Amino acid sequence: MACGTETAPPSISPQYVQLEGKTMGTTYHITYQDSLSRNLQAEIDSLLVEINQSVSTYIDTSFISQFNQSPEGTVLSPQSTLAKHFWENFDCSKQVYQQSEGYFDVSIMPLVNYWGFGYTEKRAVEQVDSMRIDSMMQFVGMEKVLSEPLADGELRLTKTHPGLQFDFSALAKGYGIDAVGRLLEAKGIKNYLVEIGGEARARGINKRGTAWQLGINEPRADAAVDDFRVVASLSNQSMATSGNYRNYYVVDGVAYAHTINAKTGYPEINTLLGATVFAPNCMLADAYATACMTLGPDRAFAMIEKNPNLEAFFFYSTEDGTVASLMTDGARAWIDEL
Numbered sequence: 001m002a003c004g005t006e007t008a009p010p011s012i013s014p015q016y017v018q019l020e021g022k023t024m025g026t027t028y029h030i031t032y033q034d035s036l037s038r039n040l041q042a043e044i045d046s047l048l049v050e051i052n053q054s055v056s057t058y059i060d061t062s063f064i065s066q067f068n069q070s071p072e073g074t075v076l077s078p079q080s081t082l083a084k085h086f087w088e089n090f091d092c093s094k095q096v097y098q099q100s101e102g103y104f105d106v107s108i109m110p111l112v113n114y115w116g117f118g119y120t121e122k123r124a125v126e127q128v129d130s131m132r133i134d135s136m137m138q139f140v141g142m143e144k145v146l147s148e149p150l151a152d153g154e155l156r157l158t159k160t161h162p163g164l165q166f167d168f169s170a171l172a173k174g175y176g177i178d179a180v181g182r183l184l185e186a187k188g189i190k191n192y193l194v195e196i197g198g199e200a201r202a203r204g205i206n207k208r209g210t211a212w213q214l215g216i217n218e219p220r221a222d223a224a225v226d227d228f229r230v231v232a233s234l235s236n237q238s239m240a241t242s243g244n245y246r247n248y249y250v251v252d253g254v255a256y257a258h259t260i261n262a263k264t265g266y267p268e269i270n271t272l273l274g275a276t277v278f279a280p281n282c283m284l285a286d287a288y289a290t291a292c293m294t295l296g297p298d299r300a301f302a303m304i305e306k307n308p309n310l311e312a313f314f315f316y317s318t319e320d321g322t323v324a325s326l327m328t329d330g331a332r333a334w335i336d337e338l
Helices: 041-055 063-069 081-099 108-114 130-137 173-185 282-297 299-307 329-333
Strands: 002-004 018-023 026-033 073-076 145-149 155-159 192-196 200-205 212-217 226-235 236-243 248-251 254-257 272-279 311-317 322-329 335-337
Touching: 018 041, 026 173, 041 063, 041 081, 041 173, 063 073, 063 081, 073 081, 081 173, 081 282, 108 130, 108 248, 173 192, 173 212, 173 236, 173 282, 192 212, 200 212, 200 282, 212 236, 212 272, 226 236, 226 272, 226 311, 236 282, 254 329, 272 282, 272 299, 282 311, 311 329, 322 329, 329 335
Parallel strands: none
Antiparallel strands: 002 212, 018 026, 026 192, 073 155, 145 155, 192 200, 200 236, 212 226, 226 335, 236 272, 248 254, 272 311, 311 322
């Protein structure tokens, strides 16, 4: 997990506004420079509520929940802001699905629920039902959703199997962060940091006139949220971290983590402990960080290096059980080990 290390001194500059609140089952922290010292929290909260109403599977009436409950699919109208949020998450998901050769797949919602990490009751799977997993795998795959342009700019998304369901949780926080960033930029704000649940979008400089400092957590389940192993200095980048060292459960000595492998239907187990991805926007960073966790360190590193817009920092376990790190060349200019 990463979060901004910018804390307010006793007398912060009046030009920098700090906001905090709750959204998407976690907290947000926003700092921005504004000569008018405007408090934009009400607008930001309203925007985040709107995004949740589109892409949260925890809201029964949300746009994505209606899509998931429909046996046919849905029609996206350009006049609908909820449809717009849904489409942008779907479109990015499809791009990363293709770039990751199907290892990032948001159609795994039924499997996420089965393993106890979704919107249904949270419970450990005491006895794995391989036949049930095989049956759910029949409707996993983003190629099983067909898109058809209609009149007036509408788009029809058709399911080829009524059981197909989406889960945008691997990129929705990143999307929300980008949306808040765009709101700030529309107000003429150039220097800001938006963080939700440890993922962040940084633009410009902080109140000290330097790049924003963002910490990357130790990859341990008992690590505090501010127990940083390295710090990244960012001015015009976004970052997101995914890891399996917090959200997991153990049954009969076997650890089951929340990252589900869309190729197998089972929680992924590999030596990658945490993947931090840097990208121009946070939605991409969020999605690719999850893709990395499914691929494992070697294939994930190769995928990142093929994309000129991405950089990454990995924690992984070695054969002797120690924790090692790996980073792309482009990330070296931003990363400082503590």
